[in-house]
Amino acid sequence: MRRTGDVLGPLVTRLAAIGSLTESDIDALLALPYTLREGKPGWEIVREGDRPSQCCLILDGTFGRFKMAAQGAKQIVSYHIRGDLPDLQSCFLPAMDHTLSALTVGTVAFIPHAAIRHILEETPLLGAKLLRESFIDSSVTREWLCNVGRRSSESRIAHLICEMFTRHRAAGHVDQFTFPFGLTQVAISDSQGMSTVHVNRVLQKLKANKLISSHAKSKAITILDWEGLQAVGDFDPRYLHILH
Amino acid sequence: MRRTGDVLGPLVTRLAAIGSLTESDIDALLALPYTLREGKPGWEIVREGDRPSQCCLILDGTFGRFKMAAQGAKQIVSYHIRGDLPDLQSCFLPAMDHTLSALTVGTVAFIPHAAIRHILEETPLLGAKLLRESFIDSSVTREWLCNVGRRSSESRIAHLICEMFTRHRAAGHVDQFTFPFGLTQVAISDSQGMSTVHVNRVLQKLKANKLISSHAKSKAITILDWEGLQAVGDFDPRYLHILH
DNA sequence: CGCCGGTTTGAAGAATTTCAAAGGGAGTGG
DNA sequence: CCACTCCCTTTGAAATTCTTCAAACCGGCG
Numbered sequence: 001m002r003r004t005g006d007v008l009g010p011l012v013t014r015l016a017a018i019g020s021l022t023e024s025d026i027d028a029l030l031a032l033p034y035t036l037r038e039g040k041p042g043w044e045i046v047r048e049g050d051r052p053s054q055c056c057l058i059l060d061g062t063f064g065r066f067k068m069a070a071q072g073a074k075q076i077v078s079y080h081i082r083g084d085l086p087d088l089q090s091c092f093l094p095a096m097d098h099t100l101s102a103l104t105v106g107t108v109a110f111i112p113h114a115a116i117r118h119i120l121e122e123t124p125l126l127g128a129k130l131l132r133e134s135f136i137d138s139s140v141t142r143e144w145l146c147n148v149g150r151r152s153s154e155s156r157i158a159h160l161i162c163e164m165f166t167r168h169r170a171a172g173h174v175d176q177f178t179f180p181f182g183l184t185q186v187a188i189s190d191s192q193g194m195s196t197v198h199v200n201r202v203l204q205k206l207k208a209n210k211l212i213s214s215h216a217k218s219k220a221i222t223i224l225d226w227e228g229l230q231a232v233g234d235f236d237p238r239y240l241h242i243l244h
Numbered sequence: 245m246r247r248t249g250d251v252l253g254p255l256v257t258r259l260a261a262i263g264s265l266t267e268s269d270i271d272a273l274l275a276l277p278y279t280l281r282e283g284k285p286g287w288e289i290v291r292e293g294d295r296p297s298q299c300c301l302i303l304d305g306t307f308g309r310f311k312m313a314a315q316g317a318k319q320i321v322s323y324h325i326r327g328d329l330p331d332l333q334s335c336f337l338p339a340m341d342h343t344l345s346a347l348t349v350g351t352v353a354f355i356p357h358a359a360i361r362h363i364l365e366e367t368p369l370l371g372a373k374l375l376r377e378s379f380i381d382s383s384v385t386r387e388w389l390c391n392v393g394r395r396s397s398e399s400r401i402a403h404l405i406c407e408m409f410t411r412h413r414a415a416g417h418v419d420q421f422t423f424p425f426g427l428t429q430v431a432i433s434d435s436q437g438m439s440t441v442h443v444n445r446v447l448q449k450l451k452a453n454k455l456i457s458s459h460a461k462s463k464a465i466t467i468l469d470w471e472g473l474q475a476v477g478d479f480d481p482r483y484l485h486i487l488h
Numbered sequence: 489c490g491c492c493g494g495t496t497t498g499a500a501g502a503a504t505t506t507c508a509a510a511g512g513g514a515g516t517g518g
Numbered sequence: 519c520c521a522c523t524c525c526c527t528t529t530g531a532a533a534t535t536c537t538t539c540a541a542a543c544c545g546g547c548g
Contacts (some may be wrong), residue, residue, distance in 0.1 A: 056534075067390045070399070070478040075390040090377040093371060097383045097483045121368040128336055128364075131375070138382040139341050141389060146311045146319040148393045150435025155314070180474040184494065190516060193393025195537050216495090216545085234314040239341045397504075428526065439505050443529060460513085460527095 008109060010171070011057055014083025016135060017178035017242050018169040019129045024169040026118065030125060043102040046087060050096045054110040056086045061106020062182050066190065067098045077141060079103070079164065079183070082171045087208060088134045089146030091116050104182035104219075132220045136241045148193045156192045157202045161212060165188045165223055165241070170242050177223040182213070206232075250267045252353060254415070258327030261414045261486050262380060263373045272363065272370055278353040281330045285344040290331060298354040302328045305350020306426050311342045312436065320435035320486045321385060323347070323408065323427070326415045332378045335360050343430075348426035348463075377378055380485045387483045392437045395478060402477030405456060407484070408440050409467055414486050423469040425458070 006012075008030050015021055015029070034057070039045070046052050048067070063080040065087075077098060080086045086100055091113050120127035140163075149158050161181075168179040185203070189196045205210050212231045213222045223229055250256075252274050259265055278301070283289070290296050292311070307324040309331075321342060324330045330344055335357050339432035363424070384407075393398050405425075412423040429447070433440045450456050457474045458464045468472055 013337045065386075067386065069390055069394040071277065071489095073394040075394045077386040089382065092376050092379045093383070095482070095485075096387060097485070120372075121330060122367040124368065126373075127368075132336045134382070135378070138378070141339070141382060142309075142311060142321040142342060145321050145385060145389045145392060146313055149435075150317040150319045152312040158297055178349045181331060186494075191393075196495085196540080197497090198536060201536095204496085208427050238339070241337055241339075241341070252489080416506060429528095430526075440527085441529090445504095448528085 005173050007036070007059070008032060008034060008057065010059055010083040011085070013172060014085075014170075015129050015133065017244070018068060018082075019132055020223070021129065025123075025129065026125045028123065032111050032115050032119075034111050036107065036109055038105070038107045039102045039103055040105050041183050043106075045102070045108060046090070046096050046102045046220060047099045048096050051094050052087070052090050052096065052113075053236070054112045055085060055116055056087050056100060057109040057111055058082055058086065059107040059109055061102060061104045062180075063106060063108075063185065064103045065098045065100050074190045075193065076187060077144070078137065079191065081164075082173065083165060084136070084137075085130070085133050086118070088130065091120075097169075103184075103187050132241075138238045139241060144191070152200055153192070153194055153202050154205060155232060156194070157188065157199065158206060158211065159235050160188065160192065160233075161206075161221060162230055162233045162235035165221075166237050166240060166242070170240075177226060178215075178220050180219065181221040182219040246302075250448075251280070251303070252276060252278060252301065252325040254303055258329075259373050259377065261327075263376055263487070264411065265373065269367075271372045272367065276355050276359050276363075278355050280351065280353055282349070282351045283344055283346045284349050287350075289344045289346070290334070291339050292340050292345045295338045296331070296334045296340065296357075297357045299329060299334060299360055300331050300344060301353040301355055302326055302330065303353055304353040305346060305348045306424075307344060307350060307352075308347045308431065308435070309342045309344050318434045319325060319437070320431060321388070322381065323463060324437065325408075325411060326406060326417065328372070328381075329377050330381070332360070332374065347431050360469075372468075375483075383483050383485060388435070397436070397446050397474060398449060399437055399478050400438075400445065401432065402450060402455065402473050403434065403479050404436065404477075405465060405467070406474055406477045406479035406481075409465075410481050410484060412488070414484075421470060422459075422464050424463060425462040425465040428450070 012021065012026055012029050045056055058080050060082055063086065064076045065078045066074050066076045068074055078086065090096060111138060119130065147159050151159060165174065165179050168174050173179055183194050185199045189199045211225050211232060214225055254272050256265065260311050283386050289300055302324050304326055307330065308320045309322045310318050310320045311330050312318055334340060348396065363374065391403050394401060408425060409423050417423055429443045433443045454474065455469050457468055
C-alpha cells in the first residue's frame, strides 16, 4: 500500500481490500478534502433525522449505527472500524434513518458530499469502488439479521467475534490472533438482541471452552481456537467480500 | 404516471415513489432491454454463489431473499414486490451472498448489467435514482434487524404487516385497507426469527384484538385498525423513504 | 476515598421453542 | 367425481432458553 501515512490512507487500505485500485484512484482518494474530528464513547456523529452535508470516514476507534425501538430499546445495526464509510448513503437519501455514534474513543474524517458526488459523476469507475463499500455494508447487515434471527446466542457472539477479527485483520489491525475489541457487554447485547446478563454468560462459556481469552486492560480479545470459533459461530467470511 | 402500461412501468412507479423523475428519466427507464420470466413458489431466481450478468426487476408476486444458517435454518432477509430491484448490488459485487426466490407465483424482468451500468456511467443523475432504491433496501434491512433484535413477537408481526401494507400502497396495490399478502406462516417465521407455531398464535392474537382480518381464499389481509396496528408494531414509515 | 460505568452472580419468571398430532383446502390421478 | 396427497394451519403440552430483577463486585479516575 502506497502512502498509508496519509490521513486518508485507511480509506485506500479499505477499498484496496475489497477491490483493485489504480494509481490514479489512489491519488484521487488521497486528495479528497476532509475535516478531522475526535470524540469519546457516546459521541453522536450524525443523528436520526439529520440531513448531513458530509460523509464520515472512520480513522480510528469503533463506531456503531443504531436505531431506537419502543421503550428505549436500542438496536445497534453495525459496527465500524478504520477505513469504513458508514454513511455514504447520506449522499443519496437526505434524511438519516439511524444514528452513528462512537463506542470507543475515536477519530473520523468528514468528507463533503460534494467531493463524493464529484467522484461518482466524473469518475464512475472509482465511484463504483466506493459504492462497493456500501453494498458490502448491506451484505453485513443481512448477515447480522441472519445471526439475530436464526443463530443461538452462543453462535451469535462467536460469529460477531469472527467478523470483527476478520475485518480488523483486513484493516491491518491484528497481531497474530489478538485484536482490539473495545465493545462493552452492553454494546454487544444491543447489537445481538440479547440481555447484558446473557452476553456475560455466553462470553464466559466461550472462554471456558478455550475459544477466546480477553484482556480487560488492553480491551483486546485473543482467539485461542480460530477453527473452533468459526465452527461455533457458523462463520463463513464470504459475506464480507474481502479479496483474498 | 405516464405509460404505466409499459412492461417496465412498475420500475417507473417505484422510482417515482422515492424520488422525482424527469421525462427523459422515464424514457430511459422504459427503454431498458429486458427478458420476462414467470415462476411458482420456490423458484430460485439467483442463488448464493452465482455471478449473474443481469438484474432482476419484480413485476408481480412476492419474492424473498434468504440466507441459510447452520442445520438448515433459513433467514429471509427481505421481501420484494412489484417495482423492486432486489439485486442491483450484483452490478457491484460479483458473487451473490444470498438467494432470491419466489414466495408466490410471480413475474420478473431481467435487465442486463450492461444496460444498468450504461445508465450509471452515462447519466449519473438517473443512476443515483436507481441507487436510491438499493440504499432504501439497506434501510429496510436495518429496520428488520431492529425488529428481530428488539421487538416482541407481537410487535414484530404487526410491524411487518404495516410495512407490507405501506409498500403495497406505494406500489398502487391496495384497495382501501386490504392488500395482497401471499406469505405462508412458514415464510413469516423465517423472516422474523420465530417458530411457525408462534407466528400462528401471534396472528390469532392480532385478529382477536381486531387489528387485522385475513381472507384465506384471496390470500389478502385487511387492516381493521391502522392506528392500533402501527402502535402495536412500533411502526414509523420514515425508514421506507417514500415521498409523501 | 468514593463514585461510576461496567461486569458478574443468583434465582425466579416469562417468552418461546420443540415435539407430536390433528385438521383443512386445493390440486391430482385413478 | 372421489380418494389421496401435499402443504399449510392449528392445537396442546412439555421443555428450554433467555429475560428480568436485584445485588454484589471490580477497577480506574477525579
